[in-house]
Amino acid sequence: MEAIVEQLTECVVKANKNKQALCIRGGGSKDFYGNARALRYPKLEIRPYQGIVDYEPSELVVSARAGTPLNELESLLSEHGQMLAFEPPDFNGAATLGGCIAAGLSGPRRGYAGAARDFVLGVKLLDGRGRILNFGGRVMKNVAGYDVSRLMTGAMGTLGVILEASLKVLPKPESERTLCFELPVEEALETMRRCAGQTLPVSATCHIDRRLYIRLSGIESAVDAAHVKLGGDEFGDNLSFWESIKNQTHPFFRGNKRLWRLSVKSTAPPFSITCEQAIEWGGALRWFAAAEDCTATAVRAQAEKAGGHAMLFRGKDPNISAFHPLPPALLKIHRRLKRQFDPAGIFNPQRLFPEF
């Protein structure tokens, strides 16, 4: 076993024995994300555990250690004309693969290509008893045993330490173009909806500052044809615009206001809340930049009414659970799973929910 893994294991075994809580940390790029309490515990640093384990372009699979910087992984894929299709945020290069999977965050392409969880094929995991476990694998289809690899995606490290992950990768599109339309929110939503019902090569949509941006990705002739169909002006700065949406560096996200992320049914009507709003994923993702007097209860009620949930993305408040609270029956299952994977409750306590 490599020395780093040995150290990590030792650390976990000891923590389990002493019931010492740990904060699992990769690049620290998501310290802002989730409930803050977990951050005060001793850090279990994953970043040193780096490196590509296996990459075969013709298999469409890459496996890497959890501490591997995400942008390093992505540039390797890019050299071979491939990509992580869920377009994860890399937060200025600080993000690691492990953190990416643990947080399960996906970028603008998510509404069209799928989420982080859709591309996870396997994980190597260190559980709360200090056991190293392998789930899933490097093949596209695998229904042997429960899908523990996907269960880790978005669990915020509360179920175990991700040591390695294998992901499905996809070829990069031959051509990309962003169209821009001046549109009020109702019409923007309507346009997004119309796109979803047709086979257009749309790979991202965003309504922000009264403009609707539609990104087309695919072979040149299909992008051309879609452009003709949709009309609109070609927006020059294709790359940096979508980067700024993916990493939330666009001015919309940068104010001092609280940033709420609402994941809702794509056809939900515009929200009647007085705050600045941005929309992605064909209407399924809504951002609120809200003043503090806009209460969590009010925001969450709106999200629920729209068939989804609301997360306090930036602007932590010790009195507000970052993630949408669970109904009792689901919480019961969550607690039991937590106890099975991490009996002493040492991994990232309360990072996900105040209850564990």
Next chain:
Amino acid sequence: MPRANLVKAFRKLLPSESVLFEPEDLRPYECDGLSAYRQMPMIAVLPSNEAEIIEILKICTAEKIPVVARGAGTGLSGGALPHADGVLLSLAKLNEILEIDPDACTARVQPGVRNLAISEASEAYGLYYAPDPSSQIACTIGGNVAENSGGVHCLKYGLTVHNILKLRVLTIEGDSLEIGSEALDSSGFDLLALMTGSEGMLGIITEITVKLLPKPETAQLVMAAFDDVEKAGAAVANIIQAGIVPAGLEMMDRMTIAAVEDFIHAGYDPDAAAIVLCESDGSNEEVADEIEKIRDIMHMSGAVRIDTARNEAERRRFWAGRKAAFPAAGRVSPDYYCMDGTIPRKHLAEVLRRIEDLSSEFGLRCMNVFHAGDGNLHPLILYDANRSGELEKAEAFGARILEICIEAGGSLTGEHGVGIEKLNQMCLQFGEAERDIFHAVKAAFDPDALLNPGKAIPSLRRCAEFGAMHVHRGEEKFPDLPRF
């Protein structure tokens, strides 16, 4: 509780024709698609709504009676095989499509709805449900979720897990869970993924919201014949390497081609050692461009014949051959045993060679069809159950194939599930600690292990015994292969 009392209790909840206990009434439920395993249940119940299921589960929980869910019973690993002292819970009567939302591109359906019925009902809106198992006329969406079923179009459009949004699930303890949502993600753990492929072990699925996709403008199919299986395998890799994600990428070997041609007259080249079917779909521009690239690659890879379907009828005929591979096996042999291993594509030729060696070793013929694009093999072992010892031979042959898949870094099941059939091989693919976690996951949902007991995850004891036997037989051992 004795059976008679249980029947009485169920009859208070359900009309009497929905509570079956006479042997002749139970017979249709004694097996699923893996008919080598048969077992009559104590009782079968056919509820017609969720409220009835809740009451049934209450009784079973109180009396600690095992419950086995069943959709259409087309499963190929014995997942729906009844429990001798248990209740067989058929979801067949919950077969309503509750809502199609063409704006959101979703359908909300009951678990007993047939896979194909969803696409048929969505057709009016220009939409369809993408995962298309070959059994799609018969199998239910509840069964699809429980098995994470795939189909020939899954390479591009994903498996069941990628195409569902939300489930309603009843736990054996009587809780009603809403898992997932109408949004693209949910708060908390990804229980939607955990439920998908869980083989009826974690809960009873009572409602499913699926994603619908717009029907592609057009689809086109290339059929390429090769005089050598290895070349066909290379062609598959070359297509993927070239950055193409075809809508379907399937392969058949010589024996399959012959069986299918004889049955369907699909127009396959009878002299070919292997045939690769490669489909492109999307806008007219995309398809024209992709088909040209695919033809070039097939040519470069040494195809001896390349046909592009000249019209829709021919495209359907080319596909019909592939989709009829299982029944075609049934015509050339009294019985066949369908395997379902997955491997990294690069090992295709080598694995095929080893299967061929085993075929002579066991003296049983084997047809090979694959979802080649995602490395999912379906070797069909031909045997005659009426000849004494042949079934056992076929099973031993099948077990060896799965072991080869595991050795090659693959998995013992790509889409048919573990069920009762592949419990032993689970002991090889997973170590004790992983299996321990699987039992722990089960316990989090079903602490008394009443749902489908004895399936999917082998007990520690079983693996210990199997391990001893495995070494005892003096066969090759499996070093603890890293699975990454």
